[in-house]
Structure formats: C-alpha cells, structure tokens
Amino acid sequence: MSSLTIRNLRKSFGAVEVLKGINIEAQAGEFIALVGPSGCGKSTLLAMIAGLETVSEGEIRIGDRLVNSVAPKDRDIAMVFQSYALYPTMTVRENITFGMESRGVPKPQRDEAVKRVSALLQIEPLLGRKPGQLSGGQRQRVAMGRALVRDPKLFLFDEPLSNLDAKLRVDMRTEIKKLHHRVGKTTVYVTHDQVEAMTLASRIAVMHQGQVQQFDEPQTVYDRPANMFVAGFMGSPAMNFIPAEVGTDTDGKPAVSIKTAGASTTMLALHEGVSGISTRNVILGVRPEHIFRYSPELKAAKPSIAKVDAPVEMVEPTGAETIGFMRFGDLEVVGRFDPDEAPRMGETITLGIDMSHACLFDPITKKLL
Amino acid sequence: MADVALDRAHDREATMAGRRHFASRVIIYALLTIFAVIYLVPLLILVFNSFREQPEIARNGLIAFPRSFQLTAWADAWSTYCIGGTCEGMRRNFMNSLWMAIPATIISTMLGAMNGYVLSKWRFRGSDVLFTLMLLGVFMPGQIALMPWAFILGKLGLTNSTYGLILVHVVQGISFTTLFCRNYYVSIPDDLIKAARIDGAGFWRIFRKIILPLSPPILIVTVIWQFTGIWNEYLFGVVFTSGREQPITAALVALTASGTNVRAYDVMSAAVLIGALPPLLVYFLGGKYFVRGLTQGAIK
Amino acid sequence: MSSIDTDVGRRTGQANPGPSWRERLTKALPIFVLVPSLAASFVYIFVFTSWTLYISLSNSSLLPSYGFVGLDNYASLWSNRRWNIAYSNLFFFSAFYIVGAMAIGLALAILIDQRVRGEAMWRTIFLYPLAVSFIVTGTVWSWLYNPVDGIQMLVRSLGWTNFNFALASDRNTAIYAIIITGIWQSSGFAMALFLAGLRSVDQDLIKAAQIDGASTFRTYRKVILPVIAPIFLAVAVIQIQFAIKTFDLVAALTRGGPGISTTFPAIYVYDLMFQRGQIGEGAAAAMMMLAALAVVLVPYSFYVVWRHRKESRHG
Numbered sequence: 001m002s003s004l005t006i007r008n009l010r011k012s013f014g015a016v017e018v019l020k021g022i023n024i025e026a027q028a029g030e031f032i033a034l035v036g037p038s039g040c041g042k043s044t045l046l047a048m049i050a051g052l053e054t055v056s057e058g059e060i061r062i063g064d065r066l067v068n069s070v071a072p073k074d075r076d077i078a079m080v081f082q083s084y085a086l087y088p089t090m091t092v093r094e095n096i097t098f099g100m101e102s103r104g105v106p107k108p109q110r111d112e113a114v115k116r117v118s119a120l121l122q123i124e125p126l127l128g129r130k131p132g133q134l135s136g137g138q139r140q141r142v143a144m145g146r147a148l149v150r151d152p153k154l155f156l157f158d159e160p161l162s163n164l165d166a167k168l169r170v171d172m173r174t175e176i177k178k179l180h181h182r183v184g185k186t187t188v189y190v191t192h193d194q195v196e197a198m199t200l201a202s203r204i205a206v207m208h209q210g211q212v213q214q215f216d217e218p219q220t221v222y223d224r225p226a227n228m229f230v231a232g233f234m235g236s237p238a239m240n241f242i243p244a245e246v247g248t249d250t251d252g253k254p255a256v257s258i259k260t261a262g263a264s265t266t267m268l269a270l271h272e273g274v275s276g277i278s279t280r281n282v283i284l285g286v287r288p289e290h291i292f293r294y295s296p297e298l299k300a301a302k303p304s305i306a307k308v309d310a311p312v313e314m315v316e317p318t319g320a321e322t323i324g325f326m327r328f329g330d331l332e333v334v335g336r337f338d339p340d341e342a343p344r345m346g347e348t349i350t351l352g353i354d355m356s357h358a359c360l361f362d363p364i365t366k367k368l369l
Numbered sequence: 370m371a372d373v374a375l376d377r378a379h380d381r382e383a384t385m386a387g388r389r390h391f392a393s394r395v396i397i398y399a400l401l402t403i404f405a406v407i408y409l410v411p412l413l414i415l416v417f418n419s420f421r422e423q424p425e426i427a428r429n430g431l432i433a434f435p436r437s438f439q440l441t442a443w444a445d446a447w448s449t450y451c452i453g454g455t456c457e458g459m460r461r462n463f464m465n466s467l468w469m470a471i472p473a474t475i476i477s478t479m480l481g482a483m484n485g486y487v488l489s490k491w492r493f494r495g496s497d498v499l500f501t502l503m504l505l506g507v508f509m510p511g512q513i514a515l516m517p518w519a520f521i522l523g524k525l526g527l528t529n530s531t532y533g534l535i536l537v538h539v540v541q542g543i544s545f546t547t548l549f550c551r552n553y554y555v556s557i558p559d560d561l562i563k564a565a566r567i568d569g570a571g572f573w574r575i576f577r578k579i580i581l582p583l584s585p586p587i588l589i590v591t592v593i594w595q596f597t598g599i600w601n602e603y604l605f606g607v608v609f610t611s612g613r614e615q616p617i618t619a620a621l622v623a624l625t626a627s628g629t630n631v632r633a634y635d636v637m638s639a640a641v642l643i644g645a646l647p648p649l650l651v652y653f654l655g656g657k658y659f660v661r662g663l664t665q666g667a668i669k
Numbered sequence: 670m671s672s673i674d675t676d677v678g679r680r681t682g683q684a685n686p687g688p689s690w691r692e693r694l695t696k697a698l699p700i701f702v703l704v705p706s707l708a709a710s711f712v713y714i715f716v717f718t719s720w721t722l723y724i725s726l727s728n729s730s731l732l733p734s735y736g737f738v739g740l741d742n743y744a745s746l747w748s749n750r751r752w753n754i755a756y757s758n759l760f761f762f763s764a765f766y767i768v769g770a771m772a773i774g775l776a777l778a779i780l781i782d783q784r785v786r787g788e789a790m791w792r793t794i795f796l797y798p799l800a801v802s803f804i805v806t807g808t809v810w811s812w813l814y815n816p817v818d819g820i821q822m823l824v825r826s827l828g829w830t831n832f833n834f835a836l837a838s839d840r841n842t843a844i845y846a847i848i849i850t851g852i853w854q855s856s857g858f859a860m861a862l863f864l865a866g867l868r869s870v871d872q873d874l875i876k877a878a879q880i881d882g883a884s885t886f887r888t889y890r891k892v893i894l895p896v897i898a899p900i901f902l903a904v905a906v907i908q909i910q911f912a913i914k915t916f917d918l919v920a921a922l923t924r925g926g927p928g929i930s931t932t933f934p935a936i937y938v939y940d941l942m943f944q945r946g947q948i949g950e951g952a953a954a955a956m957m958m959l960a961a962l963a964v965v966l967v968p969y970s971f972y973v974v975w976r977h978r979k980e981s982r983h984g
Contacts, residue, residue: 052563071692073569085560089582098578099568146564397783403800404777405794406851411809430822431812458744484706491699499703503710507967509718510914512955514934516724517717517946540709547706572698600804602915604935608943618804622921634812641808642983645801654799656793659800660861 003028003156004049005184009058011044014267018044020210020313021058026186026203037233042208046158046190051075062154073102079156082163084139085142086131086146086293093127096146117149120179137168144176148183155187173199194234198222206230223357228283228366231359236332237288237323244268244284256284256360259329260308268306268355282369285359287301288323291335293343294352304356312343326351375487417643419443420640426634429646439635446639452624459640461613462620463533468648469531469616473538473594480539481546481591486580488547489554491572501553506544511604511607514541522609529614538599545598546591553587554580590662593655599642617644672871705859718959725952733948742953752954755932759961762848763912763934765821767905774904779889781860782867792864796857807921810850811837815924840930841960843923847915855911863973866897874939875877901975904967912962 004026011019018041026032034042047053049060051072060067067075086095094116097110105113118124121141131139140160147155156174161169161174177200180187191197197204197349198218205215206229214226225231231239247267255269268284292298310333311325317323322342323337326349334349335343343349360369414432422437429436448458518537519528527533557580565575573648606619615623621644625637654658685851725743728736746752781791798806812835813819821834837846870893878888919925925932925940934954943953 048491048562050563050567052566069692072563072566077567079564079567081564083558083560085564085567087561087579089579098565098570100575102565102569146568199584397785400776401780401785401791404773405791408794408857410800411813411853414813415809415974426818428942430826431818432820432823433826483702486697486766487703492868493700495909499707503707505714506710508910508957508962509714510955510962511916512935513721513959514713514717515938515942515955516952517720520733539712542969543710569694572702575852597800601804601917602809603802603804603920604939607920607946608939610851618802618917621808623806625811625921626924632818637808641805645805648800648802650798656789656796660796661790 003030003063004032004188005061006045006049007059007061009045009048009055009060011041011053011056014160018210019056022212024205024212024215028186030244031180031187031189031199031200031202033116033204034188035192035194035233036207038192041176041192041210042192042207043158045207046079046156046188049154049188050077050079050156051053056090077156078150078152078154079356080143080147080160082159084131084143084160086139086142086161088131090130092112092123092129092131092134092145093140095131095142096149099146099150104218112192113149117145120148120182121145122164134272136164137172140164140172144179148179153186155185156185157189157191159191160189162192162193172357176200196235198234199342206233208233224367224368225285225359228285228361231285231368232359235287237336238334239359240286240288240291240331241288242284242328242331242333244282244360245281246280256282258284258308259331265304266308268308268353268358269304270355270358270360281363283361283363283366284334284363286353287357288334288336290344290357291326291333291353292354294350294354295339298352302354302356304354305352306350306355308353309348311348312345317342325348330350340364393486415638415642416607417495419446419642421635423633423635425632431634436571442635444637445633445636450624450633450636450640451532452620457613459617459620459624459643462597462615462617463643465531465610466612466618466644467615469534469538470596470647471597473542473600474592476590477539477542477546477595478591480541481541481548481550482581482584482588483553483576484543484547485491485554486576487552487644488551489579490557490559490575500547503544503547505546506541511541515604515608516553518605519614529610531610531616533609533618537605537609538595538602542595542599546595549591549594550587553584557583586658588662589655593651593659594662597599597651600648620644674708678803694742721952721955724949725956727949729949729952731946731948738949742949742958746950746953746957751932752934752937755937756957758844758931759912759915760935761844762851763909765848766851766912767908769848770859770908771901771904773852773856775863777860778863781864793860795866796960797862797871798854799858802902803917804921806850806854807918810846810853811922814838814846837923838927843927843931847919847922848919851911851915851918854918855908859908860903862900863897866900867893870896902972906965909965910962913958913965930935933960934961 004024006024007023009019009022010017013251022041022045023283024032034045036042044053048055049062051067051070055068062075062077076260086092087098090098093114096114100110100113114127115211118127121144123138123145124143126138126142131142134142143160151357155368157176160237161172171197189200191198201218202218204218204221206213206221214221214230216226221230222234225234225239232241242258244258246254248257249267249269251269254268255271257265257267260266290297294305294307299307310328312324313327314325315322316325317339320339322337322339324337324343326333326335337343349362361367362369393612410432417433418426418431419433420438420440421435421440422439422561423442425434425435425437446458448459448460448464484503488496514537522528522533522536525533525536527536561579562575565579569576598614601618602616603618603622606616607622610616610619624640702922723735726735726737726739728738728741777791777795779787785791814834814837815821816833816838821832821835822832825833835841836849874892874896878892883891907974910954912937915933916939919931919933923931925936934957938951938954938958941947941954
C-alpha cells in the first residue's frame with residue numbers, strides 16, 4: 001500500500017511556476033529523500049505535503065485520503081524544521097506536548113508519551129529546560145521528539161541537519177537512520193546534501209527546476225543517472241563529462257574516441273551491453289573513482305578497463321585519497337587515487353578508465369543513452 | 370648602553386602618549402559635564418522652586434539655590450490652587466489624564482499587537498499594501514483631523530469628555546502600535562508558526578501561546594511610547610475639552626497663562642512637576658525600552 | 670473562537686474534499702481581526718483628509734457649510750500677513766533647529782562613544798527632556814527667559830547689574846528662544862539615533878582604519894560618519910516633521926508673541942478654527958501643513974524604498 005501519493009502536482013506563485021508536474025509515490029515505511037540545489041522546489045513540495053502551501057494543481061494523498069484542502073493539523077503528519085522551530089518560551093516538555101494539548105489529549109496520556117519519546121531519544125534530563133539552554137544537537141533531538149511523540153502517518157524533515165557542525169551531522173545522520181528502522185514510518189526528507197540522501201533514503205527524488213529528474217533507489221541514481229544534471233549533482237567530486245565520438249575500435253567492437261593530450265585522440269572500447277547508439281556525438285560520463293593508475297594486472301583482472309595517457313596538472317591529497325587533475329585535450333578530468341599510487345604534478349600518467357561504469361549522454365537532450 | 374637609551378626614549382614617548390590620552394579624557398568628561406548641567410538645570414529649577422517660599426523666589430530670582438523650605442506649594446498645586454475661577458488644583462486634571470492615557474494605551478496596544486500579528490504571520494494578498502496605508506497615519510498632522518473629530522465627537526455626544534479623547538488617541542495610535550508590533554513580529558521565525566499549525570494550534574492559540582509569550586519586549590516599548598505620547602499631548606486636549614475636563618497639559622497652560630495676579634512660581638513649579646512626573650517615572654523605570662522605541666519608530 | 674478551530678478539526682477527520690464554510694471562516698479570521706483597525710485608519714487618514722480638504726474649498730466660517738468657493742480660502746490665507754510670517758518662521762525655525770539639534774546630538778553621541786564611564790547615566794540625562802511634554806519644557810524655559818525673574822536676574826545678582834536679557838520678549842529675537850528650547854528638548858533624540866548608528870558600524874572597519882594609522886578624528890570623518898550617512902537624513906526628516914507640527918512648544922513658551930512674531934502654521938490653524946471662527950481658512954492652512962509634510966516625506970519614502978531595493982539586490 002502506498003502511504004504517500006503525489007500526482008501531477010503543480011505550484012505557481014503568481015506567474016512563476018515553481019513545481020511543474022511532480023509525481024512521487026512512497027510505499028508504507030519508505031524513506032524518501034528529496035534532493036536538489038537550492039531553488040529547485042524541494043522545500044515548497046514538502047510544505048505542500050505538510051499543508052503549509054496551497055496546491056495549484058494536482059493531487060496529494062496520504063494513505064488513500066486526498067488531502068489537498070485539509071488543514072496541516074488534520075493531515076496526521078509531523079515535521080522537523082531546519083531551524084528546529086522550537087517554541088522559545090516553552091520548556092522541552094511543553095514543546096513536546098504542545099501538539100497533544102492543542103488536540104485535547106488528556107494529561108496522563110501526554111505524560112506517558114513524553115516518557116516514551118524522551119527515553120527513545122535520551123533527552124530525559126533536558127525536559128525542564130528551555131530551548132535557549134540547549135546545544136545544537138540537543139535542540140535537534142528535541143525537535144525530533146516533538147515529531148515522534150505524535151505517532152503520525154508521515155514524517156517530514158526539512159534539511160534537519162544543515163545547522164549542525166560537520167561531525168555532529170554525521171552522528172545525527174546515523175541516528176536518524178536507526179530511528180527510522182525502529183519506528184518504521186514513512187518519511188520524506190528534504191536535503192541539498194547528496195551524501196545524506198544516499199545514506200538515508202530507500203529512494204531518492206532528484207529535483208531540478210521544479211521537476212523530478214529521477215526517482216529511484218540510491219545506487220541506481222548513482223550508477224545510472226537519468227540525465228547529466230543528476231549525474232553531475234550526485235557524487236563529489238562530480239562526474240567527468242567528456243565529449244566523444246561513437247565509432248568502432250580495431251576489433252570492430254563499439255567504441256568512443258576522445259581527445260587526449262595535444263591533438264591526439266584515443267579510442268575507448270565500450271562494454272558489451274552498449275549497442276545501437278544512433279547518434280555520432282555523445283558525452284562520456286566517468287566518475288572520478290573509475291579513473292586510476294593503469295597496470296597490466298588490473299587490465300587482466302578487468303578487461304573493460306581502457307588505457308589513456310594524460311599529463312597531471314594538479315594534485316590535492318585529502319588523506320584517505322588523493323584527487324588528481326589531468327588534462328584531456330582542452331578539458332580537465334578529475335580522478336580519485338589511492339595515496340600509494342597517487343600521480344605527481346607534471347607527470348604524464350597512464351590512466352585506466354573502467355568503461356563498465358561509464359555512462360553515455362545525448363549532448364542535446366542531456367539524457368542517458 | 371644603546372639599549373638603555375632606546376628604552377628611555379621609548380618610555381618618554383609612552384608617557385607623552387599617556388598624557389595626551391589623559392588630556393583628551395579630561396576634555397571629554399568636561400564637555401559631557403557642561404552639557405549635563407545645561408540639560409539638568411531646568412529640572413532642578415522646577416524641583417528647587419517647588420520647595421522654596423514664594424517671597425524668597427521673588428527676592429532672589431527663579432534661578433537660585435533654595436534658602437527657604439516649604440511643602441505647601443505641592444499641596445496647593447494638587448488640590449486648592451485656582452485656575453480660572455475653580456479652585457481644585459491639578460488633581461482633577463491629573464486624574465483626567467490618567468483615565469485618558471491608561472485605557473487609550475491599553476486599547477491601542479492590544480489592537481496594534483493583533484494587527485501586527487496578522488500583518489506579519491497571516492499575510493494575504495494585499496496585506497502589505499494595507500500596512501503601508503495604515504502607516505500614513507504616523508505622519509498625519511493633528512490639525513487635519515481637528516474639524517472632523519469635532520464633528521464626530523459632537524455626534525457621539527463625546528465632546529468635553531475623557532471618553533472622546535480616548536477614542537481620538539486610540540485611532541491615532543493604531544498606526545504606531547501596529548508599526549511597532551508588526552516590525553517586531555516579522556523577526557519571529559515563520560517556522561514557529563508552521564510548527565504550531567502542524568501541532569494543531571489555530572489562529573488564537575498561536576497568538577496566545579507563542580506570539581504573546583514572546584512579546585513583552587515590544588509590548589513594553591509600545592506601552593511606554595503610547596503612554597508618554599498620550600499623556601504629553603496638548604492639541605486635542607485643549608480643543609476638545611475645557612475647564613474641569615481638561616487633561617493636565619491643557620490645564621498647565623491655563624494655569625501658567627493666568628498671569629494677571631502675582632506669579633506664584635512655587636505652586637506653578639509644583640504643578641508643572643506633577644504634570645511631568647508620570648512620564649518621567651516611566652522614562653526612568655523603562656529608559657532602555659523608551660530609547661528602543663524611539664530608534665525603532667524613527668528609523669523604520 | 671478557538672472552539673471553532675477544534676470543531677473544524679473534528680469535522681475534517683473524515684475525508685472531506687472541499688473546504689467547508691467553517692474552514693473558510695477560519696481562513697478569513699485574520700482579516701476580520703484587522704477590519705476594525707483598518708476601518709478606523711481609513712476614516713482617520715482618508716475621510717478626514719478629504720473632509721478637511723472639502724471644507725478648505727467651502728465658505729465655512731463659524732460652522733462647517735458646504736458652499737463651494739474654490740481656492741478663495743487659500744488666496745485669502747496667502748494674502749494674510751500673519752500666515753506669511755508663520756510660514757517664514759517655520760522655515761527659519763526648521764533650519765536652525767534641525768542643524769542645531771543634529772550638531773549637538775552628534776557631538777554628544779561621539780563623546781559618549783569614547784568608552785566613557787557611566788554611559789547609561791549620561792544618556793539618561795541627555796534624553797530625559799524627550800519624556801516630558803513640550804508644555805512642561807515651554808513653561809520652564811519661558812520662566813528662564815523671563816526678563817525680570819529669570820536668567821537676567823541671575824546674572825545681575827552675580828554682579829553685572831546692567832545685564833539685559835530679553836530674548837523671548839523682543840519680537841526680533843523671540844524666535845531664537847523657541848529654537849534654543851527646541852534644540853534643548855530634542856538633541857537627545859538625535860543623540861540616541863546617532864549613537865545607535867555609531868554602534869552598528871562594523872568594528873573591524875574601525876580596527877582597519879586604526880591599523881592604517883588614521884587618527885580618531887579622521888576615522889570618524891572618513892570612515893564612520895559616511896557609513897551612517899543614511900541616519901543623518903532620517904534624523905533630519907524626523908526633525909522637520911517635529912518642526913512642521915510644532916504647536917505645544919510655542920503655545921507654552923510665547924503663545925505666538927510678542928505680537929505675532931512667533932506665529933507658526935500650527936498655531937495659526939488653531940487660531941483660525943477656534944478663536945476666530947474661520948473654519949474654511951483654517952482648513953486651508955491645515956492642508957498647507959499637510960502639503961509641507963508631503964513635500965518632505967514623499968521624496969524621502971521613495972528614497973528609502975529605492976535604497977532598500979538596491980540593498981536587497983546587492984545581497
């Protein structure tokens with residue numbers, strides 16, 4: 001049973017259309033991430049699911065109930081805000097019970113619920129404090145507690161981790177994931193951080209310019225991005241896009257030729273699955289981790305590896321890996337290297353490119369071929 | 370040796386700088402003191418003269434240290450001094466001002482808080498335009514409204530009554546109170562309102578439970594601004610009321626204008642102080658908020 | 670009202686496609702709350718102004734009447750010597766009052782800004798005149814200016830027995846008495862605004878100027894004051910407003926005298942309407958006050974809006 005259905009949803013502010021026909025469906029217990037750059041409409045979409053923005057066109061269903069014109073309080077949802085939105089004049093306990101109080105839940109039941117949630121989130125010692133006396137991470141917990149206590153049909157998260165420092169963000173990310181496993185409620189999670197989306201979600205909706213570019217499982221979105229936008233947005237450093245021409249190699253197998261150092265070109269054999277490409281010009285998409293230092297042993301183990309020579313222009317060690325910048329014709333191509341076999345600046349390196357993971361895009365429609 | 374010489378030169382430079390610094394400090398405090406004296410003298414003269422005996426004032430002038438002491442001027446000014454035939458002192462006018470300023474302040478502040486809440490947190494199409502239009506009231510000169518008010522108060526049977534003045538001040542004050550509250554409420558994050566709506570709270574519950582508990586700073590500013598403004602107002606008081614119904618500002622002018630007999634500076638000083646005391650009290654108790662109101666009302 | 674909210678909640682518990690009339694009512698609630706104030710403000714601002722405008726074009730004298738006489742009242746107003754004195758007094762007063770109050774206010778603000786001790790005390794002293802009414806201020810200062818008992822007597826008692834001081838009682842100088850008193854009353858206000866401005870200047874900017882070797886004077890003149898330039902304009906506009914509306918101060922200090930030497934537009938409006946029973950001409954004078962305010966405030970508000978736009982565009 002699907003617990004959230006969004007069908008052909010549109011939203012306009014005056015003459016500006018910010019959502020242009022969104023279709024998303026979430027199964028019960030799913031964790032959906034809405035990810036995209038700022039201004040892509042993801043927060044507006046979440047606000048519409050919450051009922052904080054009106055629907056211009058289309059449908060939103062929670063369970064089987066059409067909620068287009070239902071007030072936020074009657075949608076059976078809970079939301080965690082980027083700013084936490086804790087009521088500053090109330091204690092943590094009052095913050096958590098405010099919603100139940102608004103709905104006239106009797107006191108014994110409220111106390112019971114507070115006990116349950118504060119134990120779950122380990123915030124018992126904070127119950128008497130005001131939000132102003134809490135650290136960022138504690139506020140985050142309280143905000144989640146306020147959402148959890150309601151036991152709603154749907155959880156909505158609006159960039160809940162973006163106000164935390166880097167380390168805390170990673171910790172809380174893990175905690176949200178654990179919490180979701182334990183509670184098992186359908187969740188919609190808005191973020192601009194593709195790592196958060198990858199790690200948390202069961203399915204990711206990548207949004208851009210008011211449209212869902214791709215809605216699929218994280219690994220699929222990463223490995224087979226629907227278009228160049230998704231390919232460029234997911235993953236850091238971003239995927240390399242190299243203009244290429246389709247042809248055949250010396251064995252007569254399908255291959256692409258790309259410009260490399262100087263004016264020379266190199267043919268790269270495509271992996272077996274690729275066939276029937278009608279266009280001549282394509283964009284070859286290669287993720288940095290699929291570019292590495294070539295060795296015959298690797299080639300023997302993995303025949304799909306192609307060989308390219310390129311000068312190294314810049315090297316950035318990060319500790320766990322070293323990022324190298326190589327020149328391919330007039331392009332700069334980024335590779336992630338094991339520090340042990342990192343390229344040196346000025347060196348002309350022989351690179352191996354794992355073509356089995358390469359993607360081909362249409363240069364005009366930008367779509368995956 | 371060279372080091373020692375250097376040290377000494379350095380020392381000398383340091384003391385020179387120190388002296389220059391000291392001199393500039395002296396000048397700063399001297400200037401501040403001179404200004405402070407100029408600002409305080411009129412108040413001191415009032416206080417002194419209200420306790421001096423009238424013959425001594427006549428002998429030594431208004432600006433002199435007290436060489437006599439009495440309390441009767443305050444009593445006279447409060448309850449027995451004659452203004453134009455009636456001899457009731459300022460008491461009645463003082464009470465008029467109180468019964469005018471307190472209700473008008475409360476009503477206009479409440480309206481301003483609710484307007485500000487709607488205009489910042491429940492915006493609708495055109496609400497910003499309405500806000501701008503309401504703001505025009507801040508700049509209206511009272512003279513424009515004199516004739517219309519006279520007519521309306523006449524129709525309502527509220528001429529020469531404190532109720533009439535309350536009405537005038539409430540209507541005139543709405544612009545200010547709405548401006549203050551709206552600008553303050555805008556800074557309250559909208560997420561709080563959204564969270565409360567999801568939590569099932571409605572318009573009034575959000576106002577009562579979330580907005581009002583956050584409001585004391587701006588309500589204090591608004592109340593101080595309205596109270597001092599209404600208490601000190603003169604034009605409407607003198608136009609729409611007369612005699613026993615006048616607020617204290619109008620009565621003070623009537624009192625000091627009765628210049629035919631020998632001027633009783635002692636009683637008049639006490640009377641003026643009585644008229645100045647409530648806003649001064651508010652100012653000294655809530656000075657921080659008073660200044661905040663000024664700067665907010667002015668710059669926005 | 671909150672009972673309606675919960676009612677709606679219960680009703681929509683069942684699937685309910687369109688908004689019910691109760692939900693619509695809840696949605697309109699914010700507007701209902703606004704309506705009384707809106708109506709009052711509308712009447713106060715627009716109806717009152719139009720009414721006064723109409724009266725200014727009518728032949729009203731002791732009571733309002735609605736015979737249309739065109740601009741007669743305005744013509745008669747501008748041909749009146751007293752009105753012309755009032756208007757030129759306003760310009761004269763405004764110029765000195767604004768410059769004086771701003772200069773002293775700025776001086777005080779800069780002095781206090783030198784990390785002086787007891788800052789709160791100094792501020793309280795300089796600002797308290799603003800808390801008391803112009804009536805109180807005007808009354809006290811009229812005593813100080815009193816040629817018999819005031820400053821003259823003080824100076825004479827100190828030994829200068831021929832000292833004469835009749836600032837407020839000489840028709841040529843009485844306006845200065847009003848200017849001085851006005852400055853005394855409101856320079857604290859200018860100080861408060863300037864001080865708020867000085868405090869809002871980015872401290873790093875001042876540190877940078879000091880590292881660049883600028884003296885305190887140069888730092889103020891070249892770095893700090895240019896940054897707070899908009900405040901100068903704001904203070905000036907507010908002071909002009911005070912000046913145009915000046916009524917209480919003159920009423921308490923000189924009552925427009927000696928003779929008619931310190932008549933101001935606001936005083937004259939009052940006289941025409943309530944002392945002489947010339948309502949039509951009084952209304953015309955009131956409209957002229959409104960016009961004066963508009964001349965100052967309309968360009969200023971356009972400027973403020975323009976500046977906001979510019980700032981928001983640049984980040």
